[in-house]
Amino acid sequence: MTEHFEPQKVLEIALKVKESSKKLYEALSLKSSGSLKNLWDYLSQDSELHSKVLKEMTQDSEAYVIYELSSGEYDAYLGEIIPSFRYTQEIIVRKTRELFVSDLEAVEFAIYVTIESILVYSALKNYIVPDKLDIFNKIIGDEKKHLTKLNLVKRDLWK
């Protein structure tokens, strides 16, 4: 069944994804050197910053989230992508334990996590109080920067 959608619940999952991502990127940084280490450090620091914002949003959700919104296909779409996002969090935890067979695999996994995050955050935007949207848009903008950086590293690793 499609999961019943509650914006606050999505924020809680987003927070867990961020906290788990931070641990994963820290673990990857420990195993890396040079520009790749810099990348994981950068992603880890941004994950920490985003965790703080998302924690504030979940703790004071009434100030950030619109609960009354006409339901429609958009809700169905968001309801469909939430379980994947939760699953993503589970895989991040597993990957933090197991890590990866190559740098390319690690970068591709980080791209997958970033794509999932952009999809969920973009869908969640409709449920954020308008005067708090800037805060949320900043996170989406940062995720897009992450994807850009990760894609450049992936291109280098492919060479």
Add this chain to the structure above:
Amino acid sequence: MLENYNPGEILKIAVEVERNGKDLYALLELKSQDSQARQIWAYLKQQEEAHQRTFQEMLSHQKNYLIVEFSPGEHESYLRAIASEYVFTQDLIKKHIKAEFSSDIEAVNFGISVEKISILTYSALREYIKKDRLAVLDKIIDEEKNHLAKLKGLKRTIEHTGI
């Protein structure tokens, strides 16, 4: 793999991805043993064909659709990055047209990943579309979201019934 994609080139890639997507879904429709799955593949095939036509129209009349003067910046870098992932997806679609999936669930999961990257690519392309033509692209984005929901539904059915 290193390309500097511009909005016009992304339209060209979109035509190709939708065409290949249509071919892949046609193949899956043909191979599927289950009527519900067959209906969904047939529906997706028709939708991709319609999207291919729309993107072809946009590509053929770029001046009517694309904002010509756009200041380069972070969004441009993001568009290039997401386009690069989109091209990679296109290569995978071609690969899967040649080589069959090992299971129905693998095919559905692949379809879901194609819809996701399409949603992100077309959403990034929105910034370059003239305001009075945005409805055309928004319709496609909404349909891709709907496809994603349908594929997720099919995935649940397969997982529960093992079709």
